[in-house]
Amino acid sequence: MSFDHQSIAAKWQSRWNEAKVYRTPNNPDREKYYVLDMFPYPSGQGLHVGHPLGYIGSDIVARYKRMTGADVLHPMGWDAFGLPAENYAIKTGTHPRVTTEANIKTFKRQLESFGFSYDWERELSTTTPDYYRWTQWIFVQLFKKGLAYEAKLPINWCPSCKTGLANEEVVDGKCERCSTLVERKDLRQWVLKITAYADRLLDGLKSVDWPEKTRTAQEYWIGRSEGTEITFGIDGSEQKLTVFTTRVDTIFGCSYVVVAPEHAVLESIVTPEHKEAVEAYVAATKAKSDMERTELNQDKTGIFTGSFAINPYTNEYVPIWVADYVLGHYGTGAVMAVPAHDERDFAFAQKYNLPIKSVIKTVDDEVIEPSAEHLMLEDGICFDSGPLTGLAGAEARNQAVIIGEKGGFATKKVNYRLHDWVFSRQRYWGEPIPVIHCPNCGPVAVPENQLPLLLPEVEKYEPTGTGESPLAGINEWVNTTCPECNEPAKRETNTMPQWAGSCWYFLRFIDPTNDKALADYKLLEKFGPVDMYVGGSEHAVLHLLYARFWNLFLFDIGAVPFAEPFKSLRHQGMILGENHQKMSKSRGNVVNPDIIITEYGADTFRLYEMFMGPFTEMKPWSTKSIEGTHRFLQKVWRLSEKPLTGEAQSATTVLLHKTIKKVGEDIMNFSFNTAVSQLMILVNALSDQESLARSDFENLLRLLSPFAPHLTEEIWEKIGNKPFLVLENWPQYSEHYLVDTTIDIPVQINGKVRQVISVAADISQEEAIALAKDQATIQKWLSEGDVVKEIYVPRKMINFVIKPKA
Ligand code: ANZ
Ligand code: ZN
Numbered sequence: 001m002s003f004d005h006q007s008i009a010a011k012w013q014s015r016w017n018e019a020k021v022y023r024t025p026n027n028p029d030r031e032k033y034y035v036l037d038m039f040p041y042p043s044g045q046g047l048h049v050g051h052p053l054g055y056i057g058s059d060i061v062a063r064y065k066r067m068t069g070a071d072v073l074h075p076m077g078w079d080a081f082g083l084p085a086e087n088y089a090i091k092t093g094t095h096p097r098v099t100t101e102a103n104i105k106t107f108k109r110q111l112e113s114f115g116f117s118y119d120w121e122r123e124l125s126t127t128t129p130d131y132y133r134w135t136q137w138i139f140v141q142l143f144k145k146g147l148a149y150e151a152k153l154p155i156n157w158c159p160s161c162k163t164g165l166a167n168e169e170v171v172d173g174k175c176e177r178c179s180t181l182v183e184r185k186d187l188r189q190w191v192l193k194i195t196a197y198a199d200r201l202l203d204g205l206k207s208v209d210w211p212e213k214t215r216t217a218q219e220y221w222i223g224r225s226e227g228t229e230i231t232f233g234i235d236g237s238e239q240k241l242t243v244f245t246t247r248v249d250t251i252f253g254c255s256y257v258v259v260a261p262e263h264a265v266l267e268s269i270v271t272p273e274h275k276e277a278v279e280a281y282v283a284a285t286k287a288k289s290d291m292e293r294t295e296l297n298q299d300k301t302g303i304f305t306g307s308f309a310i311n312p313y314t315n316e317y318v319p320i321w322v323a324d325y326v327l328g329h330y331g332t333g334a335v336m337a338v339p340a341h342d343e344r345d346f347a348f349a350q351k352y353n354l355p356i357k358s359v360i361k362t363v364d365d366e367v368i369e370p371s372a373e374h375l376m377l378e379d380g381i382c383f384d385s386g387p388l389t390g391l392a393g394a395e396a397r398n399q400a401v402i403i404g405e406k407g408g409f410a411t412k413k414v415n416y417r418l419h420d421w422v423f424s425r426q427r428y429w430g431e432p433i434p435v436i437h438c439p440n441c442g443p444v445a446v447p448e449n450q451l452p453l454l455l456p457e458v459e460k461y462e463p464t465g466t467g468e469s470p471l472a473g474i475n476e477w478v479n480t481t482c483p484e485c486n487e488p489a490k491r492e493t494n495t496m497p498q499w500a501g502s503c504w505y506f507l508r509f510i511d512p513t514n515d516k517a518l519a520d521y522k523l524l525e526k527f528g529p530v531d532m533y534v535g536g537s538e539h540a541v542l543h544l545l546y547a548r549f550w551n552l553f554l555f556d557i558g559a560v561p562f563a564e565p566f567k568s569l570r571h572q573g574m575i576l577g578e579n580h581q582k583m584s585k586s587r588g589n590v591v592n593p594d595i596i597i598t599e600y601g602a603d604t605f606r607l608y609e610m611f612m613g614p615f616t617e618m619k620p621w622s623t624k625s626i627e628g629t630h631r632f633l634q635k636v637w638r639l640s641e642k643p644l645t646g647e648a649q650s651a652t653t654v655l656l657h658k659t660i661k662k663v664g665e666d667i668m669n670f671s672f673n674t675a676v677s678q679l680m681i682l683v684n685a686l687s688d689q690e691s692l693a694r695s696d697f698e699n700l701l702r703l704l705s706p707f708a709p710h711l712t713e714e715i716w717e718k719i720g721n722k723p724f725l726v727l728e729n730w731p732q733y734s735e736h737y738l739v740d741t742t743i744d745i746p747v748q749i750n751g752k753v754r755q756v757i758s759v760a761a762d763i764s765q766e767e768a769i770a771l772a773k774d775q776a777t778i779q780k781w782l783s784e785g786d787v788v789k790e791i792y793v794p795r796k797m798i799n800f801v802i803k804p805k806a
Helices: 005-019 052-067 083-092 096-113 129-144 194-207 212-222 248-253 272-285 290-294 343-352 393-407 521-527 542-556 593-600 602-611 626-639 650-668 672-687 694-704 709-718 765-774 776-782
Strands: 032-037 071-073 148-158 163-165 183-192 224-234 240-245 256-259 302-310 317-323 334-337 410-416 435-438 442-445 479-481 488-491 530-534 566-570 742-749 752-760 785-793 797-804
Touching: 005 602, 005 709, 032 052, 032 521, 052 071, 052 530, 052 602, 052 650, 071 521, 083 096, 096 593, 129 148, 129 442, 129 542, 194 212, 194 224, 194 542, 212 542, 224 248, 224 393, 240 248, 240 256, 240 334, 248 393, 256 302, 272 302, 272 317, 302 343, 317 343, 334 343, 393 410, 542 566, 593 602, 593 626, 602 626, 602 672, 602 709, 626 672, 626 694, 626 709, 650 672, 650 694, 672 694, 694 709, 742 776, 752 765, 752 776, 765 776, 765 785, 765 797, 776 797
Parallel strands: 032 071, 032 530, 256 317, 530 566, 742 797
Antiparallel strands: 148 163, 148 183, 224 240, 224 302, 224 410, 256 334, 302 317, 435 442, 435 488, 479 488, 742 752, 785 797
């Protein structure tokens, strides 16, 4: 007889709900464990079978930890502000709130069908006013500390739609909606000073248990670079030009300098006869992305400004060029070019016939003639370099800095690839930025007791065409009074980016209904930080960096008791379609979990995804292979039909204890597939028995419960136990059964060793002798005479004394 997975799942899901078994306990003296999924954006498509993988893994961890006696916090919510709902509103006029609510319903129904052990009483959405009240509150704190400021910055601008675009809406440099070439336009923006935290964000990475790749990605993104700033004079001008270099040891090989097209000094140094050409060049670079500009293989372009800079180390005059391979917002936006020792400079110098001068040779005194095939790019020994001649690498750089500092024209400088975070969007469906612009007082924060600043209703969701958000069109909302001087003032109409709400949601789950603070400090102390964070590796930089930044800031102002929010982090691998391609609607290979769950049940689904292969690896879906895990669960069901009157068998006991240990360890190592294999071995062993020891079977159910909670709970009740299995204790294993329990002992005939046999260490005399007599070799010897004596020295030897046959 098979089991009816649908009615079993429905029955237990509703009983768990009624009994609130997943409500987060808070026992004063108990260990806590906070296991968190990256909360989803509730898209219109619903889930495909790739999405739940991470949720299943974290759910197993949550269930395991619950059974080991921890106060487990395992919440779920919705990251629900964002573009898709807004674009849908522009197309159809449907309010994003309506779309979002409908999508959340679908998502929640789907998540519930897996039987996840979420504490749904803590459900939250980033779009509800009592949540974004605190998102706004955090912004106000950043503003008060000078970490949120206004600046004019270039954004993506579609000249045809007359709107700013998010980076995600720019596809191959074109507007996603109308395919017009996107321009850069300078607009006033709110910016968060994440760079003030660059060093601490780097340091913190040393203390977290994260995948190596993700830590490296953040390190690279922050991009700390130690170098030197050198200030060149400009011929015939009072102005100076400062460059940033990591290779000041090559200063004597500098043959020209280059400024970025957006560099402020440009306008005043271009000579009249070069003006027109330079302006045309600058205009042409506007459309290019940073990527296109710095790509190594890209053909380098540039143009001479007519002016010369003076190298302060040599007093040489070198031409000043403008070229778009130099970026305006990195370093000082100007570089000293050393074509003999830098690939980009070399390509540029060759193209425009600029001098190429070697100044670094190998440690073996070899001077490499610069060519497209071979450049001396590494550290080496300086030559033809005045006071640096003969010095090597770091030593030469130190000396150059000393000289420069004495002369007042160079100094050490640390640069970061990380930029401050452009935090405003010209969009409707986001948190309004709580600032009022007053002609007298400047930007003033909305007073905290007036938060949340509600997102008003609008008639149209289209951007206004002036680069402002749709909120700018609502006069009664925009016009207000200044909280400081009471004079007429205007509200900020930009909203926050999609990332804002996810920067601190892990804190709110700890205390989701608090209306005095973002979360109670004592509760944060008990449940924070997140012990185990599970989600996709595509969030390696943006979300995971932004959230660390906000948490660190909240730590600094005393709102949060820990500096790092995510102690351990794991990424699930991607599940591909059956055709081994990425699962997507357009490829037609999407598998809907609803169908699988209806056909095979949630337990089979969960177990299958855990058994497919290593959790972190990419692997293809296979509906056919699901049959295997389905059969396994049927085997478990059939075990429940065996009599539970058996005695524990020693071999099974050993296997059971091994399994308890392995499954527990595998779960915490996210090695779910090997845990399932081990459970299969145990189930096979039990299937071979006529009857089962009740305790053996109950322990199997406990071990399997995190993976297949519905079926095991049903069997638990069926064999006469009180619910709920999901709240039972995880079984204990005893080391005693895990030590190697066999020993080798010699078997002698008349004192001569004839064979060595393996026996259990605690084997009895009778059993040992019987076993020895079973061996073919020994039988042959024994047949040659009559046994007169059998000797067993425990753990040492067996000896048969025989008298030859007469
Ligand atoms: C001279 C030099 C000689 C350089 C040499 C390198 C090798 P990281 O490590 O990324 O910090 N650079 C500086 N500012 C730039 C900008 N705004 N746009 C494009 N390139 C810029 O790289 C620092 C190096 O990148 C600097 O060191 C500078 O080139 C270039 F043999 O200066 B170097
Ligand atoms: Zn004012």
